[in-house]
Amino acid sequence: MAGSPRRTAGRRLQLPLLCLLLQGATAILFAVFVRYNHETDAALWHWHNHSNADNEFYFRYPSFQDVHTMIFVGFGFLMVFLQRYGFSSVGFTFLSAAFALQWSTLVQGFFHSFHRGHIHVGVESMINADFCAGAVLISFGAILGKTGPAQLLLMALLEVVLFGLNEFVLLSLLRVKDAGGSMTIHAFGAYFGLVLSRVLYRPQLEKSKHRQGSVYHSDLFAMIGTIFLWIFWPSFNSAPTTLGDGQHRSALNTYYSLTASTLSTFALSALVGRDGRLDMVHIQNAALAGGVVVGTSAEMMLTPFGALVAGFLAGTVSTLGYKFFTPTLESKLKVQDTCGVHNLHGMPGVLGALLGVLVAGLATHEAYGDGLESVFPLLAKGQRSATSQAMHQLFGLFVTLIFASVGGSLGGLLLRLPFLDAPPDSQCYEDQVYWEVPGEHEDLAQGPLRAEELETQA
């Protein structure tokens, strides 16, 4: 008992000090390294006689804003389904993504836009940083409710670096295509989080079981997240592709794929449900698998039919995963996956990578015409065959799974540092550990305005 006050003081200071330390560090690194690029710098942009309409802002900013909405509204509210963890779900999403945006601007900048000692930023770096934050939030989904905010910031600190490294290996070294990130974002984020969750395994978690479900209104809040993710996923997969037909086709393919995963999710959910009833967990999550599964191939000549088939399969696999695989994952493999990211991001991400292998392997000059240059530049230049590109894609998946597993293990060890403030088993999925929570129904205590009160008013 003597130690309690000290631990309380430690807990009290852990989050603030970590926030201040990280913010201070990124600010210094920004001062030293980060500069406006030639489209955001007043002098550089006006150096040549550009037409303002040519500024990349107008080609990518609307998509950026859709992605931004997905990260903060989509992921944030999707996780509000827990009955007593809404403040933390949306709040820690907010905090860890805000940090990830800064940190990944630096990490991705070093890997991708470091010229003459400076990182150059603009709308593309904004999109890429949001993508990286997406991976962090996917991992967050696996450990939701079982970690404190300081732990999440440390996880982001590590994961952003490994994300950047993996992305660099895939996109720049292996020259793999992965615009919507089936590999780099979804599979990476999911397996990073799942391995991390395995390391943090809590055998006594059933002490918090009664808080692990949803209530009626928390499920409706979660549907806000689902629907915003669903509607803007075409922008997610098309935001970083080549301009023109590339963005257009990516958006279109994703749109079709999502409609199919929605239909298969409803079909499968009713099929496996008690008395044919639908399960909100499936609808909130598996219906989105169609966006994940075309993350690699949406910019390719997947065909609308291919998009439908891919989405259909992803919704099916994801729904069945929630029903049958998640319980096994916990009981057999000791992986406690709060949001079921294995079903929404893990398996569909791997499927999406394999679909990318297939569609890349089928690429021909005939199908892409002069557009081959922008989708598969190495094929267009004759430096790679379609089969070779396919093999590179497959190797990219392998690399991603290695990075994710090693990273998740390291992350787990980091988060198990004994002085870090984690909620005890009996208080997981509970906002009150980290938040001032108002009384649930003060209004009921007061009751509606009484008739006599209204009288006096008149």
Next chain:
Amino acid sequence: MAGSPRRTAGRRLQLPLLCLLLQGATAILFAVFVRYNHETDAALWHWHNHSNADNEFYFRYPSFQDVHTMIFVGFGFLMVFLQRYGFSSVGFTFLSAAFALQWSTLVQGFFHSFHRGHIHVGVESMINADFCAGAVLISFGAILGKTGPAQLLLMALLEVVLFGLNEFVLLSLLRVKDAGGSMTIHAFGAYFGLVLSRVLYRPQLEKSKHRQGSVYHSDLFAMIGTIFLWIFWPSFNSAPTTLGDGQHRSALNTYYSLTASTLSTFALSALVGRDGRLDMVHIQNAALAGGVVVGTSAEMMLTPFGALVAGFLAGTVSTLGYKFFTPTLESKLKVQDTCGVHNLHGMPGVLGALLGVLVAGLATHEAYGDGLESVFPLLAKGQRSATSQAMHQLFGLFVTLIFASVGGSLGGLLLRLPFLDAPPDSQCYEDQVYWEVPGEHEDLAQGPLRAEELETQA
């Protein structure tokens, strides 16, 4: 009683089988017919030396995303006002709209972009499919709570075909203008749904009366739908118009019209309310009538003043409709209109069509200059007088009402097929019939974290 288990099994399988069947059918049709158009196909786009900035994607995709938000977030949450039907409102919106997008891509494609045996798709077909889904959701609003998901899918199957046919007659044969769909979307969807609801009339519906109202938080969820519909309606009316001044003017007119319908709705709601109190039903719905009423004329030279007057009238008519007409509709005409689509889409849609007649009839070369070509091409070419265009517009409304009525009747007969799973009168407006519903307030049962629990944590 002997039949019960069989019916349960039938119910269990009805939705999954229908989803799988429909998805299989559309997938096959996609394989055979649907192809990328010249702006989404890599080879076709790069065939000519286009500037990427010319890709239609950049002119219409931001508007498309706003429309997409309206369909899934707007309509979905608007219908969450029912206290025990939130899962179904947002979930069945999700399901039926997702199917409608695929199906209307095919149907509208056959009517509008079928060339050399193929349907060509791109951002315009995405917008048009969303519009068609909007009409389906309007009809859904009339029968909300009284039909099961399998019935809704069948309704969509039929309605999308009739929507496409009606749209083809109006836009391609009669050469009527209706960019924002006062006729093709709102009037069509509303009267289709109302006639269908008439055929499905339930004399014993008062058995579910206690679930037909809202609760405090369900009304707030519904306001999410309202506000997203309201803010993005300028994009809805401008998404499919001609580029340049056409889109710009449509958005501007809609923006003004909506501000006026909001003011008139608040005025009328307080005027007819008990003790001058405002009614959430009016605010959630009638305030949107300004968007419906300029659906035909927003792209014309309506003038900002004209937009204000139109919006004002629509808000007035709609609010009065909710107060006085909806009860009569049920008691006299046996039309049970759950969401009051007659007030929000029916009457304002007809008003909007008539406004279109008026504004088209007033069109002059002087007012439109060389822009006449893009708004009224037949007038510009001298093939039609303004009066003739007005008469065609009026005839378009008439055709729409015929299609909607016949279609709604057919739809009603289809949905009354005895083996289809519909909720009994006593279980309308109840999620539990189709969904696993979590306990309402498990959290209260558990209570907030107790002081001693927090102690042990410290």
Next chain:
Amino acid sequence: MAGSPRRTAGRRLQLPLLCLLLQGATAILFAVFVRYNHETDAALWHWHNHSNADNEFYFRYPSFQDVHTMIFVGFGFLMVFLQRYGFSSVGFTFLSAAFALQWSTLVQGFFHSFHRGHIHVGVESMINADFCAGAVLISFGAILGKTGPAQLLLMALLEVVLFGLNEFVLLSLLRVKDAGGSMTIHAFGAYFGLVLSRVLYRPQLEKSKHRQGSVYHSDLFAMIGTIFLWIFWPSFNSAPTTLGDGQHRSALNTYYSLTASTLSTFALSALVGRDGRLDMVHIQNAALAGGVVVGTSAEMMLTPFGALVAGFLAGTVSTLGYKFFTPTLESKLKVQDTCGVHNLHGMPGVLGALLGVLVAGLATHEAYGDGLESVFPLLAKGQRSATSQAMHQLFGLFVTLIFASVGGSLGGLLLRLPFLDAPPDSQCYEDQVYWEVPGEHEDLAQGPLRAEELETQA
């Protein structure tokens, strides 16, 4: 008692009559003065051979829609945190902003786009009107829960005029830069509202204290507002700037600033919280201060590092303001600030103005190159030195505070007119005064569907 019925009738009619009167007046003024500008008028646009891609619509409409979302969804839901005032928060936001859009189109039009007897409107006037509505809603935040809708409309009537006048003095006479409105929107709106709240001081307000807090779900609704404001603030600050690098840079700076204010808000909230717990009030509000503080300087060459520092400071000042200053404001200065607009808009707005003074004072030809012309035209032409521009910026802040204070005082006197319907002290923060409110938990009374009911269904 004899007077009661008359007062009730007065109350009943006050809002409707005012709405109708104001709508009638603006409609007449629209008829006389408002015309399409050369980008929305069919004849004018087609007069010259424009490319449709040059229409300003495509450069500003996506940003406009983000701003529109902030005004109606962001502000509306941010204020839903009160447990019994959600209908009023989102509803009166809707009403007063809808009126403000019309009225400010006229007022700003007279000051800024009045040519040959007409006001010319297009996407820029739409953005500017939304900005003005933003200022009105900020003021609303200070008096939330203590005023009726008729009072709010009168406040908007006055405030829009003073906003337009102040904006005209700053932007057109003093030639001050303030794209994102640190001065014209945030400081003006905040101090207008605070002074007004001072004049309306209610010594007996503690009679409604029990309704002044939040409940669990009302805080989650408020987070919808927060997150939408946060994600779209880059569009807010960039919507009205010069095209090209100006919009691009403004968005980027705002994005960085907001990430930093989020980190500092979490740090400070935990630091000053009981047992290190986070406070939802801080997260919902102070995290947004990073958007306010770069409202003046985001379009300047602030540098990404500068944006981080500014955001960090704003989040810090704002959080500390909520913790320590708001209570003093009420107890010492008799200013009751319901939403703490002094912390979110007042202090960060003043800080933002001062930051603008600093960054303008540091402007050099070297840093801006030929872009100096678009950011500081008077400097580029040699008509002003950087120091002179800085002094003008500072004077602009001074002018704004004068306008806001005088305006708020006048507004307070106007709203104290005795015949205006204001809620009594015991019924502040209560929807039932102005709205039909459904029973809170009718569903509980009915209970979930009983087992036997489900039996009969099978």
